[in-house]
Amino acid sequence: MLPNQDIRDAIKRQGxxxxxxxxxxxxxxxxxxxxxxxxxxxxxxxxxxxxxFEIAKSKRKGEYNEYDSRSIAIVSIWFNSDPTGWKKANYQRLAKSFSR
Incomplete structure (x- = not known):
């Protein structure tokens, strides 16, 4: 058994x-x-x-934003690396289709 298995299990159980x-x-x-x-x-x-438990509770209430700052930074870099704007237009189209 790994050290701190109880912590690891709590992370998994709480999702x-x-x-x-x-x-x-x-x-x-x-x-x-x-x-x-x-x-x-x-x-x-x-x-x-x-x-x-604080994170799990806030996720259940919908308060926790699963799109963390790292994801936002990566998407920002990805958008800015496209001079034609194709990536941004397609990403926005996909985002609209998932929000329905």
Whole structure:
């Protein structure tokens, strides 16, 4: 069994992504994985549990925006790399079809 398996299981059970927890903690997702390699203290675990449940609760209420700032930045770079505007027009067309 991996260290901090209870934290990993809580993340899965609550239906959140590791990047969401990492963002809430203020670290990169890779850093969170490094933290989880060694057994956390009970105090740290309680902090992680509280954040996991907070994220899950806000997602259930619809308050949490699943499009994080990293995704927005990537899409922005993608749009700006297209001088013809083809990408932006097609992305907007696709977004409209999914919002119906």
């Amino acid at each position: 959140i992504c590791t990047w969401e927890l990492a963002e809430k903690i203020g670290v990169h997702e890779t850093t969170l994985y490094r933290y989880l390699r060694k057994e956390l203290s009970e105090q740290e675990k309680q902090k992680y549990y509280a954040l996991i």
